[in-house]
Amino acid sequence: MSMNFDLADxxxxxxxxEMNSFRAAATALHLSQPAVSxxxxxxxxxxxxxxxxxxxxxxxxxAVGRDFSHKARSLLDDLxxxxxxxxxxxxxxxxxxxxxxxxxxxxxxxxKVLAEYHKQYPRIRVRIIDxxxxxxxxxxxxxxxxxxxxxxxxxxxxxxxxxxxxxxxxIACRRDHPLASRRTVRWAEIAQYDYMTVDRSSGNRLLLxxxxxxxxxxxxxxxxxxxxxxxxxxxxxxxxxxxxxxxxMPADDHPTLTSVALTDPSVERMVGLVRRRGRELxxxxxxxxxxxxxxxxxxxx
Numbered sequence: 001m002s003m004n005f006d007l008a009d010x011x012x013x014x015x016x017x018e019m020n021s022f023r024a025a026a027t028a029l030h031l032s033q034p035a036v037s038x039x040x041x042x043x044x045x046x047x048x049x050x051x052x053x054x055x056x057x058x059x060x061x062x063a064v065g066r067d068f069s070h071k072a073r074s075l076l077d078d079l080x081x082x083x084x085x086x087x088x089x090x091x092x093x094x095x096x097x098x099x100x101x102x103x104x105x106x107x108x109x110x111x112k113v114l115a116e117y118h119k120q121y122p123r124i125r126v127r128i129i130d131x132x133x134x135x136x137x138x139x140x141x142x143x144x145x146x147x148x149x150x151x152x153x154x155x156x157x158x159x160x161x162x163x164x165x166x167x168x169x170x171i172a173c174r175r176d177h178p179l180a181s182r183r184t185v186r187w188a189e190i191a192q193y194d195y196m197t198v199d200r201s202s203g204n205r206l207l208l209x210x211x212x213x214x215x216x217x218x219x220x221x222x223x224x225x226x227x228x229x230x231x232x233x234x235x236x237x238x239x240x241x242x243x244x245x246x247x248x249m250p251a252d253d254h255p256t257l258t259s260v261a262l263t264d265p266s267v268e269r270m271v272g273l274v275r276r277r278g279r280e281l282x283x284x285x286x287x288x289x290x291x292x293x294x295x296x297x298x299x300x301x
Contacts, residue, residue: 005046007079010072012039013051017061017069074143081146081282095284100129100139100148102203103229104248105271110149113292120291124284132227133203140274146285149292151203153274164296165247165271169208170259172232172249173241179260186264187217194240196223196231204228204245204269211267232257245269 015025016036026033044051051065061069101110106128114126129139133152139145141158154161171190173179179193197219198205222240225231231242232249236256249259273289275281281289 005043007076009039009043009046010076012036013043014069014072014076016040016052016059017065017072020059022059070142077143095123095282096125096127097282097285097288098127098129098145099285099288100131100136100145100150102133102136102150102271103130103227104245105149106130107229107248109247109296110292113288113295116295117288117291121284121287126288132201134201137274140276143276143279146281147273147275147289149271150274151207151269151271153272154270158277160275160277161272162274162293163270163272164293166268167246167271169204169243169262169267169269170246170249171241171262172235172244172257172259174235174238174256175258177241179241180258182260184261184263187212187215187219187262188264190241190243191217191219194222195219196225196234196240196242197221198228198231199224199226201226202228207269208243208267211265215265243267247271 012025012029012031015028016022019025019028022033022036022040026036029036040051047068049064049068050062051068053060053062110128117124117126129136129145129148131139133150136145136148136150137153137156137159140148140150140153141156150161153159154163171179171185177193179185179189197208200206200209223231223234225234228242228244228248231244234240235242243262244259246259250257252258273293275289
């Protein structure tokens with residue numbers, strides 16, 4: 001059976017699916033609304049399925065339409081990446097790389113790598129999707145990002161995870177806090193102070209909870225946030241202390257903040273590069289992937 005539709009029809013469908021509006025899609029595509037409708041109807045006829053439920057007031061994707069929208073978006077992304085790869089060869093390394101990255105890595109270590117990458121490839125743009133661990137993994141598996149820097153993914157069947165950095169969790173506190181002068185602090189001692197933590201949706205919280213599962217510790221928190229960067233801001237404001245990855249802490253010469261080693265138990269996490277299994281990186285993405293792999297520190301304590 002031949003499929004009588006083209007890329008223009010596919011782009012029209014993806015635009016309507018993403019914007020949930022034929023009118024908005026027509027504006028984005030610089031077409032008339034009837035022209036967009038005809039392209040979607042042509043695609044539906046070619047596939048022999050209904051992609052949208054239409055009423056006089058609203059449209060909505062059908063169950064099949066929702067599934068097909070992800071596949072269509074991935075197909076268009078793959079095509080765009082292939083075209084960009086060919087353009088890079090023809091236009092001296094021009095193009096765009098999309099990566100996903102947990103905020104702690106994006107904020108403190110990634111800028112150094114990006115600065116070096118920009119020196120080597122000044123005509124390549126880098127777009128960063130800065131999300132939590134689950135968001136990074138989803139961006140990579142859906143094909144929105146070519147690869148990611150993450151703390152989870154080693155157990156995913158469709159993802160390749162390459163560890164690049166082992167780091168310990170530390171106590172973040174102000175330099176004027178009683179714990180700031182200590183070389184190490186035991187988990188049991190944290191209960192004496194106002195303690196702040198990330199919420200249960202965080203991959204870091206999962207690692208900490210697993211590490212403490214076999215202890216009798218039951219720490220009560222006074223503040224809970226979704227992102228480590230928010231916790232560090234609260235620490236800097238003097239609202240308490242927090243247990244955070246070493247990577248998320250600013251430089252050792254920060255005027256306000258410092259970190260203290262945490263023991264009994266020590267908790268470690270592995271930061272790694274994640275990419276969708278079976279999908280080759282574009283040349284631009286591969287250059288950045290290899291630069292991160294070769295220049296990243298192997299361990300933070």
